[in-house]
Amino acid sequence: MNKDLLLFEKSRPGRRTLRLGELDVPAARLDALPAGSLRETPPKLPEIGELELVRHFVRLSKKNVSIADSFYPLGSCTMKYNPLLNESAAAIEGFRDIHPLQDPGRLQGALAIMKRLEETLAAITGLEAVTLHPAAGAQGELAALLVAHKHFARMGQSQRTKVLIPDSAHGTNPASASLAGLTALEVKSGPDGLVDLADLESKLGADTAVFMITNPSTLGLFETNIARISELVHAAGGLVYMDGANMNAIMGIARPVDFGVDMMHLNLHKTFSTPHGGGGPGAGPICVTAELEPYLPAPRIVENDSGLHLDYDIPHSIGMLRGFAGNFGVLLRAYCYLRRLGAEGIQRVAENAVLNANYLRVKLRDAYHVPFDSICMHEFVCNNRNQREQGVHTLDIAKRLIDMGHHPMTIYFPLVVNEAMMIEPTETEAKETLDAFIEDMLQVAREAEENPERLHAAPCTTPVGRLDEGRAVREPILRYNFSD
Ligand SMILES: *Cc1c(COP(=O)(O)O)cnc(C)c1O
16 A cells, blocks of 8 residues: 555545444434534545554654654754653643633632743843743744834834844844834844944934844854943833843843843743744743833733732733733743753753854864854854855755754854854753764765765655755645545
8 A cells, every 4th residue: 555645545434443332321412503503414534444543643753853853953943852741741631621711710720830930931031021922932022012112102102113133133033023013124243243333323213112132143142242232222212122032042141131131032932842843832921121011912910819810901911912821831841841940950051052052163163164153152153165166055965964864954044144054952962962963064074075966966865855946936736636
């Protein structure tokens, strides 16, 4: 049998994995249902035996790549290991089977965990107020920009509509500014990869709403002038927003509030260990100063005489961005992770994330050009400058790594580096894994010299080989042709 058929194609009438016993309760009266709600034909669900079913999904899972089977240095995405303990906590019935519309009296445990998570994130960032509402980092950015906009409107400063964003920022930053109805304005980086202060000063003014900085940046650099930058932005009447998706490099070591940050988001699904390879669910809490708290999205978790509850009636709030209070399963995992590590553990995470990235940077910098070659944070960026003469592109290097059993690094991003390769090992990898990756990267560099054709042909071990990516975009095949 063709191994790649769909379950629907493998279906044979009458096949079952399970047969239900005789009904021992009265059958529902079908005529009690509203007219028109009964289907005329049975649903076309696959009918299949258990063994075929198990093989089908195991086969599919083997085509997947995850942190559970390979090194995954996908820069900016923080593909760290997510402890299994978090998963067992998220599966506890009392947490798994609750609903936000239940009587708050029966939700006290869950609400207490959310409240404590808010307090822990406030302690890590130094910012007073936290909302767990946003479902992703990008939604956190949007929420915070709406908060800023509302704040300025209430202060009679609606003319503040410009969001200044360095060119080394994450791509979601300008997108969020635009979605919030504000105007993104690019600030240049200097030759050291840091914000060009003169360019920033020339763009600050009475129309400045927010200076939005990814710190550490997508180049893996900590913005050493950040305190001075915050002073300049505040003097111009603007707010400082920090994209804190890279907080894994500095948590427990530096508090954003101490270098002038007014608002920021955190990516619980990156820094605080929730699986996110499949694109979600995630959580992008935002942390803000007390001054900005009244505008945070509803609901807020508040305490009164009868305990904790979700308050949807927040007079100056920007409102709701999604259903209910947040992705609770993700929040629970983050809480579990933080409790397990404690303050000291959080600091060690950051130290090891930085140590691992610098280890790779120093071991690889002779083979691969590192344009901003100074001590990096949790990630660093190199490129193919040394391989270009052989006609080897960053894409070839990334594809060859797949044959060697590694997930490739992030490629062609950030845009400020030509043909970038952005490498983030995370703190959860052992030295042996890093050494194996280094060895393979050096092997690829040798192949680029001696046998570049080999790189152009990669990958050779995957179910699908090298695609014509241009054609895939222009003539995408989006439908599967059923064989039935
Ligand atoms: C991942 C990331 C984002 C976006 O977060 P999502 O949860 O994917 O929306 C924003 N900024 C930086 C620096 C990131 O790494």
